[in-house]
């Protein structure tokens with residue numbers, strides 16, 4: 001495993017930076033490897049899909065209202081209501097073994113280990129033999145700093161039990177900025193798992209050449225990790 005630090009270091013807004021880093025990496029893959037087909041998992045409103053140029057780029061999201069919202073703007077009908085942990089859908093079966101790149105921005109912290117295992121297995125099968133899987137997650141190692149307000153990512157977290165780095169599948173609420181100086185619960189539940197859990201689940205799903213880039217916005221505390229893995 002290769003750890004590359006200070007990837008695309010910049011002072012820009014963190015969410016922008018993460019999106020840019022993931023999509024910059026994909027744009028490089030498109031240039032280097034002649035990518036023709038891409039699936040974005042948890043694509044939300046699908047806004048990034050049009051950024052990849054002239055390739056077959058489709059998105060899936062499990063949230064119905066998100067997909068309906070995406071359809072308001074998505075002229076190409078490229079966003080599908082799909083759960084990536086389910087391998088029985090027509091979408092999944094029709095794409096199996098054919099995809100060059102699967103990507104996901106801030107999706108897998110919403111998954112328990114069991115869901116991660118299913119999702120990673122399904123993504124592995126979606127990819128063709130030279131396919132790549134790239135995704136960002138909040139850096140699990142800085143959760144304590146978010147909790148203690150040492151790092152501000154625009155939200156606060158509320159664990160259901162005492163927080164510990166080493167805990168696995170630790171459930172917590174993500175409370176968003178309410179614009180009035182407080183935070184509101186909009187029903188987002190995330191799970192904390194140490195970084196090594198993501199690595200071992202990827203390996204269990206047979207992924208190889210795991211590279212992790214730390215996104216640090218020029219500070220000592222990388223707030224996010226960008227994974228690039230192959231088959």
Ligand SMILES: C[S@@+](CC[C@H](N)C(=O)[O-])C[C@H]1O[C@@H](n2cnc3c(N)ncnc32)[C@H](O)[C@@H]1O
Nearest residue numbers: 042043044061062063082083084085105106107
């Ligand atoms: C934090 S949002 C990130 C959205 C978008 N990628 C972005 O960067 O703005 C996570 C997204 O993952 C989606 N998601 C969660 N579980 C999923 C699953 N099992 N299959 C597909 N999408 C899922 C959620 O509905 C949500 O839209």
